[in-house]
Amino acid sequence: MTDASTTNPIPDDVAQIAVAEEKLDMTTLALIGLRLSQNGNAALIRTARGAISQVTIGDRVDNMTVVAVSEQGLSLLDRRGVTRRLTMPG
Numbered sequence: 001m002t003d004a005s006t007t008n009p010i011p012d013d014v015a016q017i018a019v020a021e022e023k024l025d026m027t028t029l030a031l032i033g034l035r036l037s038q039n040g041n042a043a044l045i046r047t048a049r050g051a052i053s054q055v056t057i058g059d060r061v062d063n064m065t066v067v068a069v070s071e072q073g074l075s076l077l078d079r080r081g082v083t084r085r086l087t088m089p090g
Helices: 012-018
Strands: 030-035 042-046 052-055 064-070 073-077 083-086
Touching: 030 073, 042 064, 042 073
Parallel strands: none
Antiparallel strands: 030 042, 042 052, 064 073, 073 083
């Protein structure tokens, strides 16, 4: 997991979504952006604590492992083998 503020500046529209209470539940993990490329996909997330980070396959988030990043969203696998999918707000 990478702290997005140190690797790439966050576009204004993404930053606004990340703190918009009417768009996101501020008490849970949320997907706020996707970067899809031939070199590997990444997702921009906002944690329940408000931290914004970039994640890729294999990264750990809230005791789950990132297993997919695609046009459809972010997929996370928990310790029990249950998959959770996050999609873009809006």
